[in-house]
Amino acid sequence: MDPERAKKLLTAQLAELDEREQRVRRDQGQPPEQQGMLSQHPADYGSDLTDEMERELMRKKISWERQQINGALRRIATGTYGRCRVDGKPIDDERLEAQPTAELCLRHQLEAERSGVR
Protein backbone atom coordinates (compact mmCIF):
# COMPACT_ATOMS: atom_id res chain seq x y z
CA MET A 1 0.00 0.00 0.00
CA ASP A 2 1.30 3.38 -1.03
CA PRO A 3 1.61 5.58 2.10
CA GLU A 4 0.08 8.54 0.27
CA ARG A 5 -2.94 6.44 -0.66
CA ALA A 6 -3.23 5.19 2.92
CA LYS A 7 -3.01 8.72 4.25
CA LYS A 8 -5.81 9.79 1.92
CA LEU A 9 -8.05 6.94 3.05
CA LEU A 10 -7.35 7.65 6.72
CA THR A 11 -7.89 11.38 6.37
CA ALA A 12 -11.23 10.71 4.67
CA GLN A 13 -12.20 8.44 7.57
CA LEU A 14 -11.25 11.16 10.05
CA ALA A 15 -13.45 13.68 8.25
CA GLU A 16 -16.31 11.20 8.35
CA LEU A 17 -15.78 10.72 12.08
CA ASP A 18 -15.88 14.49 12.63
CA GLU A 19 -19.19 14.63 10.83
CA ARG A 20 -20.62 11.79 12.89
CA GLU A 21 -19.41 13.43 16.07
CA GLN A 22 -21.08 16.70 15.12
CA ARG A 23 -24.32 14.87 14.43
CA VAL A 24 -24.19 13.25 17.88
CA ARG A 25 -23.54 16.67 19.46
CA ARG A 26 -26.44 18.26 17.56
CA ASP A 27 -28.84 15.54 18.69
CA GLN A 28 -27.75 15.99 22.26
CA GLY A 29 -30.44 16.61 24.89
CA GLN A 30 -33.03 19.35 25.16
CA PRO A 31 -32.20 23.01 25.72
CA PRO A 32 -32.01 23.67 29.51
CA GLU A 33 -35.22 25.74 29.61
CA GLN A 34 -37.25 22.69 28.49
CA GLN A 35 -35.86 20.33 31.10
CA GLY A 36 -38.49 21.30 33.73
CA MET A 37 -41.30 20.51 31.31
CA LEU A 38 -39.78 17.17 30.44
CA SER A 39 -39.66 16.01 34.04
CA GLN A 40 -43.46 16.28 34.17
CA HIS A 41 -43.66 13.45 31.66
CA PRO A 42 -42.08 10.41 33.30
CA ALA A 43 -43.04 8.23 30.33
CA ASP A 44 -40.81 10.31 28.03
CA TYR A 45 -37.99 10.32 30.51
CA GLY A 46 -37.21 6.64 29.93
CA SER A 47 -36.73 7.03 26.20
CA ASP A 48 -34.52 10.08 26.79
CA LEU A 49 -32.28 7.98 28.99
CA THR A 50 -31.95 5.34 26.28
CA ASP A 51 -31.06 8.00 23.73
CA GLU A 52 -28.45 9.36 26.11
CA MET A 53 -26.93 5.91 26.50
CA GLU A 54 -26.90 5.43 22.76
CA ARG A 55 -25.12 8.74 22.27
CA GLU A 56 -22.62 7.81 24.95
CA LEU A 57 -21.89 4.57 23.10
CA MET A 58 -21.55 6.47 19.82
CA ARG A 59 -19.14 8.92 21.40
CA LYS A 60 -17.03 6.06 22.76
CA LYS A 61 -17.03 4.31 19.39
CA ILE A 62 -16.04 7.50 17.63
CA SER A 63 -13.20 8.25 20.00
CA TRP A 64 -11.95 4.65 19.73
CA GLU A 65 -12.02 4.84 15.93
CA ARG A 66 -10.21 8.15 16.08
CA GLN A 67 -7.46 6.52 18.14
CA GLN A 68 -7.16 3.73 15.57
CA ILE A 69 -6.84 6.23 12.74
CA ASN A 70 -4.35 8.41 14.57
CA GLY A 71 -2.34 5.31 15.38
CA ALA A 72 -2.28 4.35 11.69
CA LEU A 73 -1.21 7.89 10.72
CA ARG A 74 1.61 7.66 13.26
CA ARG A 75 2.70 4.36 11.72
CA ILE A 76 2.79 6.03 8.31
CA ALA A 77 5.01 8.76 9.76
CA THR A 78 7.40 6.24 11.31
CA GLY A 79 7.38 3.97 8.25
CA THR A 80 5.86 0.93 9.95
CA TYR A 81 2.44 1.27 8.33
CA GLY A 82 1.06 -1.69 6.41
CA ARG A 83 3.16 -4.21 8.30
CA CYS A 84 1.82 -6.83 10.65
CA ARG A 85 2.37 -5.95 14.30
CA VAL A 86 3.22 -9.59 15.08
CA ASP A 87 5.52 -10.79 12.31
CA GLY A 88 6.32 -7.55 10.46
CA LYS A 89 5.14 -8.95 7.14
CA PRO A 90 3.35 -6.67 4.67
CA ILE A 91 -0.44 -6.63 5.01
CA ASP A 92 -2.40 -7.25 1.78
CA ASP A 93 -3.37 -4.08 -0.08
CA GLU A 94 -6.88 -5.44 -0.42
CA ARG A 95 -7.17 -5.72 3.33
CA LEU A 96 -5.76 -2.23 3.93
CA GLU A 97 -8.09 -0.82 1.31
CA ALA A 98 -11.09 -2.24 3.16
CA GLN A 99 -9.70 -1.39 6.59
CA PRO A 100 -6.90 1.19 6.46
CA THR A 101 -6.38 0.97 10.23
CA ALA A 102 -5.51 -2.74 10.13
CA GLU A 103 -2.31 -3.52 12.00
CA LEU A 104 -2.35 -7.30 11.75
CA CYS A 105 -2.09 -9.52 8.68
CA LEU A 106 -5.12 -11.70 8.02
CA ARG A 107 -3.51 -14.75 9.60
CA HIS A 108 -2.70 -13.00 12.86
CA GLN A 109 -6.01 -11.14 12.87
CA LEU A 110 -7.81 -14.49 12.74
CA GLU A 111 -5.54 -15.89 15.44
CA ALA A 112 -6.20 -12.88 17.64
CA GLU A 113 -9.95 -13.20 17.16
CA ARG A 114 -9.81 -16.90 17.99
CA SER A 115 -7.92 -16.29 21.21
CA GLY A 116 -10.22 -13.37 22.04
CA VAL A 117 -7.39 -10.83 22.27
CA ARG A 118 -7.05 -7.89 19.96
Ligand SMILES: [Zn+2]
Ligand atom coordinates in the same frame (compact mmCIF):
# COMPACT_ATOMS: atom_id res chain seq x y z
ZN1 LIG B 1 1.15 -11.40 10.83
